[in-house]
Amino acid sequence: MVTGDNLLTAIAVARDCELVPTKCPVMKVSVSGSPPQINFTPETPQAGQTDAVVPLQDQTIERTPSLENGFSSNNWRLAVTGTNWQLLRDNFKEEVPYIVQRGAIFARMSPDQKAQLIEELQKIDYQVIMCGDGANDCAALKLANVGVSLSESEASVAAPFTASCGDISCIPILLRQGRAALITSFGTFKYMALYSLIQYVSVLILYTFDSNLGDMEFLWIDLGITTTVAIFMSNNDAWPILVKKRPPGSLLNPTILMSLILQVIVVIALQAFVTVDTISKSWYVPLDVNVTSENEDIVGMVNTAIFSVSAFQYLILSFVFSQGPPYRTRIWKNLPFLFCLVFLTVLTAVICVSPSLEITRAFELAIYNEDWGENNIVSESEAVPFYYRVSLMFLVVIHFVIAYAIEEIISTSKWVHRLLNVLRRKKLPKSKFKRLELEIQTRNSWITSSTI
Numbered sequence: 061m062v063t064g065d066n067l068l069t070a071i072a073v074a075r076d077c078e079l080v081p082t083k084c085p086v087m088k089v090s091v092s093g094s095p096p097q098i099n100f101t102p103e104t105p106q107a108g109q110t111d112a113v114v115p116l117q118d119q120t121i122e123r124t125p126s127l128e129n130g131f132s133s134n135n136w137r138l139a140v141t142g143t144n145w146q147l148l149r150d151n152f153k154e155e156v157p158y159i160v161q162r163g164a165i166f167a168r169m170s171p172d173q174k175a176q177l178i179e180e181l182q183k184i185d186y187q188v189i190m191c192g193d194g195a196n197d198c199a200a201l202k203l204a205n206v207g208v209s210l211s212e213s214e215a216s217v218a219a220p221f222t223a224s225c226g227d228i229s230c231i232p233i234l235l236r237q238g239r240a241a242l243i244t245s246f247g248t249f250k251y252m253a254l255y256s257l258i259q260y261v262s263v264l265i266l267y268t269f270d271s272n273l274g275d276m277e278f279l280w281i282d283l284g285i286t287t288t289v290a291i292f293m294s295n296n297d298a299w300p301i302l303v304k305k306r307p308p309g310s311l312l313n314p315t316i317l318m319s320l321i322l323q324v325i326v327v328i329a330l331q332a333f334v335t336v337d338t339i340s341k342s343w344y345v346p347l348d349v350n351v352t353s354e355n356e357d358i359v360g361m362v363n364t365a366i367f368s369v370s371a372f373q374y375l376i377l378s379f380v381f382s383q384g385p386p387y388r389t390r391i392w393k394n395l396p397f398l399f400c401l402v403f404l405t406v407l408t409a410v411i412c413v414s415p416s417l418e419i420t421r422a423f424e425l426a427i428y429n430e431d432w433g434e435n436n437i438v439s440e441s442e443a444v445p446f447y448y449r450v451s452l453m454f455l456v457v458i459h460f461v462i463a464y465a466i467e468e469i470i471s472t473s474k475w476v477h478r479l480l481n482v483l484r485r486k487k488l489p490k491s492k493f494k495r496l497e498l499e500i501q502t503r504n505s506w507i508t509s510s511t512i
Contacts, residue, residue, distance in 0.1 A: 061073070061079055061164065061165050061166065062166045062169050062174050062177060062200070063166070063167055063168075063169065064167075064168060064169060064196065065167060065168070066168070067088065067139055067165070067167040067168065069167075070165045070166075070167040071103060074164060074165050079164060079165075080137050080164050080165070084135060084136065085102065085103070085136045085137070086102075086103040086136070086137050086138070086139050086164070087100045087101060087102055087137070087138055087139070088100070088102075088103065088138075088139045088140075089139065089140045089148070089159060089163075090144045091144050091148060091152070096147065096151045096152070098148075098152065098155065103139070137165070138159060138162050138164065138165075139163070139164065139165040139166075140163055140165070140166050140167070141167050141168045141169075142166070142167070142168040142169040142173045145166065145176075145177070146173065149176065156180055157183070157184050157492070157496055158500070160177070160180045160181055160184065161496045161497060162500065170196075171196040171197070171199050171200070172199065174190075174196075174197065174199065174200040177200075178190060178200050182205070184492040184496060185490075185491040185492045185493055185494075186493055187205045188205050188206070189204060189205065189206040189207075189208065189231060189234075189235075190203075190208070190219075191208045191228050191231065192207075192208075192209060192215045192219070193210040193211040193215055193226075194211075194214065195213070197215050198214060198215060198217070198218035199218075201215055201219040202219075206220070206221065206234065206238075207219035207220055208221045208222070208231065209221065209222045209223065210223050210226050210227065210228070211226060232302045236298040236299060236300070237298045239298070239306075240296070240298035240299065240387050242307055242309075242387075243307050243383055243387045244294045244296065244388065246307075246311065246316060247293065247294075247381040247382055248290065248294055248381075249311060250316065250319065250320055250323075250381050251289075251290065251293065251377055251378055251381045252290070253320060254320070254323055254324065254327065254381075255286050255374060255377075257324055257327065258327055258370055258374060258377075261327060261328055261331050262331060262366050262370045265335050265362070265366055266366060269347055269360065269362050269363075271347055271358045271360050271362060271363045272358050272363075273363070273367060274358050274423060276422045276424070277371075277424070280371070280408075280411075281370070281371060284404065285371065285374045285375060285404055285408070288400055289374070289375070289378040289400060289401070289404070292396045292397035292400050293378055293381070293382050293394075293397050295394045295396060295397055296382065296384070296388040296393065297389045298389070299384075299385050299386055299387050300389075301386070303386040303387075305386065307387055314480045315470050315471070315476070315477070318470055322466045322470075323377065323380075323463060323466060326459065326462055326463060327373055330369060330373070330455060331369060331370060333455075334365050334366060334369050334452065334455065335362060335365070335366065338361055338362055338365045338444075338448075339362065343445060344361055345361065345441060345442050346360075347359075347361075347363075359424045359425070359426050359438055360426055361442070361443075361444050363424075363425075364425045364426040365444060365452065367425070368413075368449060368452050369452055369455060369456060371408045371411075372405070372456040373459065375401060375404055375408065376459055376460045376463050377463060378401070379391065379401060379460075380460075380463045380464050380466075380467045381467070382394070382397065383467070383471065409453065411423060411425075412425075412452070413446075413450060414446075414449075415427060417429070417432050417435055420437060421437055424437070425437075425444075426438050427443055427444060427449075428442075428443030
């Protein structure tokens with residue numbers, strides 16, 4: 061709480077709104093004397109108890125509240141006035157991060173001091189949301205990572221967000237929507253990255269056999285599947301519950317990179333297996349590249365097998381990258397996307413397993429049907445058998461199970477994060493405020509235990 065009101069009023073309001081729990085001790089911080097000293101005064105001193113004057117020796121950090129006076133080293137908060145805040149910044153810069161970490165109430169603060177507090181919070185790696193309703197909050201609203209004006213007065217000009225409700229109940233909504241947008245961006249990025257890699261692997265394999273995907277196959281993958289899916293996969297709404305766990309904050313987050321790497325490995329492994337399996341069959345007939353034709357001859361067994369598998373990989377990854385809870389609603393809440401997936405999956409299955417003559421010609425597939433007679437584009441000996449096309453659909457299902465399991469395990473399992481911490485040799489938290497809190501709790505290292 062950062063306010064221009066009296067300190068005692070601010071403490072009372074903070075307890076009423078449970079910003080400070082009822083049984084949580086609050087100490088008032090002040091600076092006095094020459095040379096300056098930091099004073100810690102319990103909010104409600106007991107009989108015979110005096111203010112605590114803690115001398116700073118060489119500005120070392122070796123101070124904690126005394127347990128015998130009712131203060132636990134892990135259960136206390138600080139209250140600071142604007143005047144003392146300025147004295148702390150002028151005389152005890154090394155102590156300010158600790159004050160900020162355990163500070164809960166800042167009273168009699170000027171507009172500039174509010175902005176200074178936000179700067180100090182950001183220096184210890186906090187992401188700051190500032191809510192204000194007046195002109196004296198404009199500087200802090202601009203400086204905060206997220207500024208929310210609680211009225212349509214002067215503060216609304218400085219803040220990127222304005223709440224019509226006039227209270228901070230909008231903040232959980234803003235956090236839920238922001239997290240959902242962030243996860244949607246990451247999911248879309250991962251999908252587009254894998255889309256390019258899937259197509260690259262397919263083309264690279266086919267080039268090995270002097271073949272390539274046909275024009276209609278490229279059109280179906282790029283326009284029919286990828287573009288359609290990318291439009292609808294971002295329509296999930298935010299999850300209605302704000303959870304404690306934060307989403308990844310960067311594309312270079314180890315969990316995102318691990319997800320991408322594992323999915324790429326699975327994609328390459330499946331296409332490579334299908335290629336090796338196809339050419340090892342007794343009925344396999346290599347593509348005759350010596351046949352003269354005005355156009356490139358791509359109608360081959362490997363082409364048909366690779367297209368039949370890769371087309372489903374785009375659909376599978378669009379599903380597994382559309383992460384639901386705890387940040388977005390479940391996929392079946394996004395009806396346009398769900399309908400799109402079902403429709404494209406059924407249509408792709410028809411194209412790859414049992415297409416009509418027109419589809420076979422358009423997609424240049426090595427498929428033979430006796431009912432087509434002389435209209436077949438390949439002979440029966442040069443076509444991929446029906447049973448093998450069906451068996452490829454079982455491989456598609458296996459890929460779906462593996463891809464979904466990878467995303468679930470990486471996003472929910474704690475051992476994955478522990479393993480990543482071990483690999484990165486992470487011993488302390490990355491965020492500075494977590495290290496400060498750990499230092500306060502484990503080392504009892506801030507306010508001396510002998511002076512209160």
